[in-house]
Each structure stands twice: as structure tokens, then as C-alpha cells.
Amino acid sequence: MxxxxxxxxxxxxxxxxxxxxxxxxxxxxxxxxxxxxxxxxxxxxxxxxxxxxxxxxxxxxxxxxxxxxxxxxxxxxxxxxxxxxxxxxxxxxxxxxxxxxxxxxxxxxxxxxxxxxxxxxxxxxxxxxxxxxxxxxxxxxxxxxxxxxxxxxxxxxxxxxxxxxxxxxxxxxxxxxxxxxxxxxxxxxxxxxxxxxxxxxxxxxxxxxxxxxxxxxxxxxxxxxxxxxxxxxRSTPELAAEPWTPEVATADTALAGGRRPVIAVAGGSAFTFSYAEHTELLTAAGADVVPFDPLRDERLPEGTRGLVVGGGFPEVYAPELSANALLREAVAGLAHSGAPVAAECAGLLYLAHSLDGKPMCGVLDAHGRMSGRLTLGYREAVAVGDSALAAAGTRVRGHEFHRTVLDPGAGAEPAWGMVRPERRLEGFVSGGVHASYLHTHWAATPAMARRFVERCAA
CATH class of the missing domain: 3.40.50.300 (P-loop containing nucleotide triphosphate hydrolases)
Known part of the structure; x- marks a missing residue:
């Protein structure tokens, strides 16, 4: 209670x-x-x-x-x-x-x-x-x-x-x-x-x-x-609820007591969209989460084995992100090595070849740009194939929130098959990379956090 x-x-x-x-x-x-x-x-x-x-x-x-x-x-x-x-x-x-x-x-x-x-x-x-x-x-x-x-x-x-x-x-x-x-x-x-x-x-x-x-x-x-x-x-009655805990949500992780992989999580002014539970779940699943700022840091945290780049405003900071060539090269090198990379929305754009004509990390064969149209709303999706983040067939609910477009919008191996409110393929899976416009909340699917940490430790 x-x-x-x-x-x-x-x-x-x-x-x-x-x-x-x-x-x-x-x-x-x-x-x-x-x-x-x-x-x-x-x-x-x-x-x-x-x-x-x-x-x-x-x-x-x-x-x-x-x-x-x-x-x-x-x-x-x-x-x-x-x-x-x-x-x-x-x-x-x-x-x-x-x-x-x-x-x-x-x-x-x-x-x-x-x-x-x-x-x-x-x-x-x-x-x-x-x-x-x-x-x-x-x-x-x-x-x-x-x-x-x-x-x-x-x-x-x-x-x-x-x-x-x-x-x-x-x-x-x-x-x-x-x-x-x-x-x-x-x-x-x-x-x-x-x-x-x-x-x-x-x-x-x-x-x-x-x-x-x-x-x-x-x-x-x-x-x-x-x-x-x-x-x-103070007039509210008691609430019949047991507190959610990331430890219980990730209780069947295989990493208990093992070596903790370092997972770098992008932050700073360009990448401000995240849910507190994501870091909590990664930590509980056995990772050492280390934040970094793609606008300021020229290298990834020491010993990085996986990378999470969430949402934010890369379109506002495209020149500065592009100017940090050393970090872009480090991100590309990590991704091309097969290390797990989870990117949502802003992270998707950061991994692309370019954003509004400015070079980005070049991990994905796609180009992003600002548009005059707001894409906003809840989505239901299914993982098309296996990735570092989700097993094929994993069903999630998420949301989209952006005024940018990516060309193409999906790779040869898409991240998600959108099933509601419309059917379409979206995002990219390539090696260890899972990149998509779709924002998800891992508290609803803690197996995604466990899977990501396990792949980082493998």
C-alpha cells in the first residue's frame, strides 16, 4: 500500500x-x-x-x-x-x-x-x-x-x-x-x-x-x-500498489555477479529526451552507465561496449555535432565493430550520413532534414527481425515526436513494422545497430534492457 x-x-x-x-x-x-x-x-x-x-x-x-x-x-x-x-x-x-x-x-x-x-x-x-x-x-x-x-x-x-x-x-x-x-x-x-x-x-x-x-x-x-x-x-486514500523496481524487472538477467559492461549514454543539450527508468534498468541489468556529451566530448567513455543515443534536438545543433569529427569517427568505429547501439529519433539522425547537409556519423545510409510537418502520436509496432534491442516478433507501444524526415525511412532490415495507426516499415537494423524514430518506454518491456546489456557483455 x-x-x-x-x-x-x-x-x-x-x-x-x-x-x-x-x-x-x-x-x-x-x-x-x-x-x-x-x-x-x-x-x-x-x-x-x-x-x-x-x-x-x-x-x-x-x-x-x-x-x-x-x-x-x-x-x-x-x-x-x-x-x-x-x-x-x-x-x-x-x-x-x-x-x-x-x-x-x-x-x-x-x-x-x-x-x-x-x-x-x-x-x-x-x-x-x-x-x-x-x-x-x-x-x-x-x-x-x-x-x-x-x-x-x-x-x-x-x-x-x-x-x-x-x-x-x-x-x-x-x-x-x-x-x-x-x-x-x-x-x-x-x-x-x-x-x-x-x-x-x-x-x-x-x-x-x-x-x-x-x-x-x-x-x-x-x-x-x-x-x-x-x-x-493529504485527503487521498491509500493506493494499493507495490513499487516497481528495476531490480525485479531485470531479475532474470544473466549478468548477476559478472563483469559490468560500460554503456555510454548520450546527453547534453542536443540529446535531452530520456526516461529515468531506462538508465535504472540498464544499471540493474548489470551495466555501468556513463553519460557523455556529443557536443563537447571528443571520445567515448573509456571501455565503452555499447551506446544509447536517445531523442532531442540534433537539428538545432547540427553544425556543432558535425564539427566534432573525432567523436563522430569514434561512434562510427564502435558501430562498425558490431557493438550494440540503440538510437531513437535524434539518435537515428545522428547516425545518418547527414542532417540538413551537415555530415553526421555515417553509420546509416540515409540523410535527414528538417520539414514543415509535425509527426506526433502513439504507435504500435512489431520487431521485424532480431536485433541487439529486441527479438523478432517483440510487440511494443511507443510514440513519434519530430519535425524531421529521413530518406530513406527504412533500411534493408527495418527496425519495426508499424501496425497501428498505419502499416509501414520503419527504422534500421545493421550489425549491432537498432535505430528508429520510435520512442519506447523500457519499463513496459524490460527484456529489451536485459537483452541490450547481455549483447554488450557478450
């Missing part, structure tokens, strides 16, 4: 301000000395970076963690939450899109509402009140009554214009049964730069982000009733 106070911060639609409120609450409660566990519904990589910044201290860095019912399955939401929130005083879960929006054509699956029910957590609804007054009561009533199993415990009014506007909103909500737990003025929005895939990640603007986080905490603290929100969080 898990008895951790928790809140889900949701909204009627995207753009209402839930990231501002959720991150501000995390920072404000952390500044009060509470150990806060940050979570994000859905596959998003960028918001958890800001969450981690909001709650981490000099003594401890706590990663933001994702709760994705589509990729990981509903049965893992409670255990993954319990794993991430262990030992904390409070958990704050930021929702995704609108409260009831989930995977396309699959009902409530992967919606914030579903996750709130799985966690038995109350919802705080963040409402953009900038263009309404009395109608806010109808909106809140509709969201609160749509699904009786979803408990909306409070509302935070965002983008409120004036004292008079606030009074009209409060009067309208007075008889709704949903208390107002915060009011943020239109001028209370802290600017965070965006670009083609959303917010600019923390790793690219850490100093500025730290200052913005302090300001955000102050404004949320001044505008929200933190005591009422904490009391709501």
Missing part, C-alpha cells in the same frame, strides 16, 4: 496554464522544505526537465517521471508512481492535453482522467478565465460531473484580468461545489521560450531557467492557497 499525498493538475484544454501551475506548485512546496515527487502524464520529455529543476536541491536531484498508460499499460501506473514517489511528502502530477483527452480512438486510455483514477488522486482544474466570467461555472460543472469517478477537488483560475474579473468568477463558482484554490493574473505568466517541438529544454538554458523557476514559485505561492492544496493532497 502507498500512502503518499498527491494532486493531479489538469485543464480543460492545452494552453490553459497547467505546466505553469504544476511546476510552480512543485517549486513552491519544495521551497517550504517538502520532498516533492514530480510526474507527468503522457510521453512528454520536456516538461519533466522543468519539474526536476523545480524540486531538486544541492543534496538531491530528483528526476521528473512519466506516467503513460498507453506505452506502459494501466497496470504499471500505480507501481511506477510508487517507485518515483517513494519517501516523498507530496507528489504533483501534471496532466496532458485536456482532462479527458487520451489516445486517439481509444476512449479514456492514457488520459489525465484515467491516470487520476488509477492513482485515486484528486484533480485540480486549471482554467484559462481570460475570455469568460459567469460561464466558468458551467465549464467547471461540466468537467466535474462528466465522470463521477474523477474527483475534481478544486480549481485554479488563470489569466484573470482584474480584481473585478476575479470577483465575477468567484461569485459564479460560489455554488458549484468546487472551491477556488488559486487565482493567477494575466501578468503572472513567466516567459519560457518555445520552438518547433514545444518548450526549450532546461539543459539548453539552465541558468535562465533557475531564475524563472524562482519567479514562478513566488507568483504561484502568492496566488494559490497552498494550505488548502496540501490538505486536498
Amino acid at each position: 502507498v500512502n503518499i499525498p498527491r494532486l493531479v493538475i489538469a485543464a480543460p484544454s492545452s494552453g490553459s496554464g497547467k505546466t505553469t501551475v504544476a511546476t510552480g506548485l512543485m517549486a513552491a512546496f519544495s521551497e517550504r522544505g517538502l520532498a516533492v515527487s514530480p510526474h507527468k502524464v503522457g510521453p512528454d520529455y520536456i516538461d519533466p526537465g522543468y519539474h526536476a529543476l523545480a524540486v531538486s536541491t544541492a543534496a538531491r536531484v530528483r528526476p521528473g517521471r512519466n506516467l503513460d498508460a498507453y506505452m506502459c499499460g494501466t497496470e504499471l501506473i500505480g507501481p511506477l508512481f510508487a517507485h518515483g514517489a517513494a519517501g516523498c511528502d507530496l507528489a504533483v502530477v501534471e496532466g496532458v492535453m485536456g482532462l479527458y483527452d487520451g489516445a486517439s480512438d481509444q476512449g479514456e486510455l492514457a488520459s489525465t482522467a484515467q491516470v487520476s483514477k488509477l492513482l485515486r488522486a484528486p484533480v485540480v482544474l486549471v482554467v484559462d478565465a481570460s475570455s469568460q466570467s459567469r460561464s466558468v461555472a458551467a465549464l467547471v460543472h461540466g468537467f466535474a460531473s462528466w465522470d463521477p469517478e474523477v474527483r475534481i477537488g478544486g480549481v485554479i483560475l488563470n489569466k484573470v484580468a482584474s480584481d473585478r474579473h476575479e470577483r465575477l468568477l468567484r461569485d459564479a463558482l460560489d455554488g458549484s461545489g468546487v472551491p477556488v484554490m488559486g487565482v493567477l493574473r494575466r501578468t503572472d505568466q513567466v516567459g519560457t521560450p518555445s520552438r518547433h517541438l514545444g518548450l526549450v529544454p532546461v539543459a539548453e538554458r539552465h541558468a535562465d531557467a533557475v531564475g524563472a523557476m524562482r519567479e514562478l514559485a513566488e507568483r504561484v505561492r502568492a496566488g494559490c492557497d497552498l494550505e488548502a492544496l496540501l490538505a486536498l493532497a
Whole structure:
């Protein structure tokens, strides 16, 4: 059983301000000395970076963690939450899109509402009140009554214009049964730069982000009733869930007690997309995980036996990545030696011959470029053949999130056969290399982490 106070911060639609409120609450409660566990519904990589910044201290860095019912399955939401929130005083879960929006054509699956029910957590609804007054009561009533199993415990009014506007909103909500737990003025929005895939990640603007986080905490603290929100969080019932652990997930690894292979994991500003559980699984399966920065490091970590290059923004840093010729040659040499290499999205582009005309590692016979089209959505896929990452026939759920295209999109040995929402071949398997646009969550398929470590040690 898990008895951790928790809140889900949701909204009627995207753009209402839930990231501002959720991150501000995390920072404000952390500044009060509470150990806060940050979570994000859905596959998003960028918001958890800001969450981690909001709650981490000099003594401890706590990663933001994702709760994705589509990729990981509903049965893992409670255990993954319990794993991430262990030992904390409070958990704050930021929702995704609108409260009831989930995977396309699959009902409530992967919606914030579903996750709130799985966690038995109350919802705080963040409402953009900038263009309404009395109608806010109808909106809140509709969201609160749509699904009786979803408990909306409070509302935070965002983008409120004036004292008079606030009074009209409060009067309208007075008889709704949903208390107002915060009011943020239109001028209370802290600017965070965006670009083609959303917010600019923390790793690219850490100093500025730290200052913005302090300001955000102050404004949320001044505008929200933190005591009422904490009391709501503490009203949650116990959650019947055993914490997920990477040790149990990789319990049948063949490397227990053996020599630990070094697996290099790309990081830095160009490769910021990763799930905390991936490193945990690799470590539990018997590897020594060593981070490196392809923008700065001219060689791979000493003794590297395998390489993981996740997602991020190589298109933004293509000139700098290309200029680091020594590392590109080292990556190509490792791949051509047959060592296991797992690359997702940005990693796929980094292994290509070129990106926007700039030379990359040349491992894959393909060329990448920016496009004007956003590719975004959940996917179901099957491994076409055996690779260092997956056995033939392995079924996974993942997501795509990019504005680049690769020509060709699949090699002679594709990584995946996409089966939903469309059928197509995608990605590359060559020697020890497995490269694809598809992002996966290894907590759902820990055998992939075990297999990768085993191949690195072989």
C-alpha cells in the first residue's frame, strides 16, 4: 500500500496554464522544505526537465517521471508512481492535453482522467478565465460531473484580468461545489521560450531557467492557497500498489555477479529526451552507465561496449555535432565493430550520413532534414527481425515526436513494422545497430534492457 499525498493538475484544454501551475506548485512546496515527487502524464520529455529543476536541491536531484498508460499499460501506473514517489511528502502530477483527452480512438486510455483514477488522486482544474466570467461555472460543472469517478477537488483560475474579473468568477463558482484554490493574473505568466517541438529544454538554458523557476514559485505561492492544496493532497486514500523496481524487472538477467559492461549514454543539450527508468534498468541489468556529451566530448567513455543515443534536438545543433569529427569517427568505429547501439529519433539522425547537409556519423545510409510537418502520436509496432534491442516478433507501444524526415525511412532490415495507426516499415537494423524514430518506454518491456546489456557483455 502507498500512502503518499498527491494532486493531479489538469485543464480543460492545452494552453490553459497547467505546466505553469504544476511546476510552480512543485517549486513552491519544495521551497517550504517538502520532498516533492514530480510526474507527468503522457510521453512528454520536456516538461519533466522543468519539474526536476523545480524540486531538486544541492543534496538531491530528483528526476521528473512519466506516467503513460498507453506505452506502459494501466497496470504499471500505480507501481511506477510508487517507485518515483517513494519517501516523498507530496507528489504533483501534471496532466496532458485536456482532462479527458487520451489516445486517439481509444476512449479514456492514457488520459489525465484515467491516470487520476488509477492513482485515486484528486484533480485540480486549471482554467484559462481570460475570455469568460459567469460561464466558468458551467465549464467547471461540466468537467466535474462528466465522470463521477474523477474527483475534481478544486480549481485554479488563470489569466484573470482584474480584481473585478476575479470577483465575477468567484461569485459564479460560489455554488458549484468546487472551491477556488488559486487565482493567477494575466501578468503572472513567466516567459519560457518555445520552438518547433514545444518548450526549450532546461539543459539548453539552465541558468535562465533557475531564475524563472524562482519567479514562478513566488507568483504561484502568492496566488494559490497552498494550505488548502496540501490538505486536498493529504485527503487521498491509500493506493494499493507495490513499487516497481528495476531490480525485479531485470531479475532474470544473466549478468548477476559478472563483469559490468560500460554503456555510454548520450546527453547534453542536443540529446535531452530520456526516461529515468531506462538508465535504472540498464544499471540493474548489470551495466555501468556513463553519460557523455556529443557536443563537447571528443571520445567515448573509456571501455565503452555499447551506446544509447536517445531523442532531442540534433537539428538545432547540427553544425556543432558535425564539427566534432573525432567523436563522430569514434561512434562510427564502435558501430562498425558490431557493438550494440540503440538510437531513437535524434539518435537515428545522428547516425545518418547527414542532417540538413551537415555530415553526421555515417553509420546509416540515409540523410535527414528538417520539414514543415509535425509527426506526433502513439504507435504500435512489431520487431521485424532480431536485433541487439529486441527479438523478432517483440510487440511494443511507443510514440513519434519530430519535425524531421529521413530518406530513406527504412533500411534493408527495418527496425519495426508499424501496425497501428498505419502499416509501414520503419527504422534500421545493421550489425549491432537498432535505430528508429520510435520512442519506447523500457519499463513496459524490460527484456529489451536485459537483452541490450547481455549483447554488450557478450
